[in-house]
Amino acid sequence: QLQLVESGGGLVQPGGSLRLSCTVSGFTLAYYAIGWFRQAPGKEREGFSCITKRSGTTNYSDSVKGRFTISRDNARNTVYLQMNSLKPEDTAVYYCAAVRRPSYDCRGHGSEFDIWGQGTQVIVSS
Numbered sequence: 001q002l003q004l005v006e007s008g009g010g011l012v013q014p015g016g017s018l019r020l021s022c023t024v025s026g027f028t029l030a031y032y033a034i035g036w037f038r039q040a041p042g043k044e045r046e047g048f049s050c051i052t053k054r055s056g057t058t059n060y061s062d063s064v065k066g067r068f069t070i071s072r073d074n075a076r077n078t079v080y081l082q083m084n085s086l087k088p089e090d091t092a093v094y095y096c097a098a099v100r101r102p103s104y105d106c107r108g109h110g111s112e113f114d115i116w117g118q119g120t121q122v123i124v125s126s
Helices: none
Strands: 003-007 010-012 018-025 033-039 046-051 058-060 068-073 078-083 092-099 120-124
Touching (some): 003 092, 018 092, 018 120, 033 068, 046 068, 058 068, 078 092
Parallel strands (some): 010 120
Antiparallel strands (some): 003 018, 018 078, 033 046, 033 092, 046 058, 092 120
């Protein structure tokens, strides 16, 4: 069974931090790039960060650059998302997804991605 499971979401005040985890089972993480997506209420899902499978190169949208950090630990089959300086507009359900094909859009809707997690809720509010 191919599965991704997100965890670490919750309620945090503006300016606070959260660390999300994306744990892989049923496949080898090193063979896949991982993207992070989020979907706010009433909005389309959007990608905001990804990490490559070969070099570990990271990519960020302008909205999160400098605040979020994606990393991977292949030995633990886990990808992490450290989120700092959180803003109310970061409120969304956060998803991780895996893709094996070499061409994909890190900041699109995620149609190229093969395996998806169930999502974890992040609420940024005072």
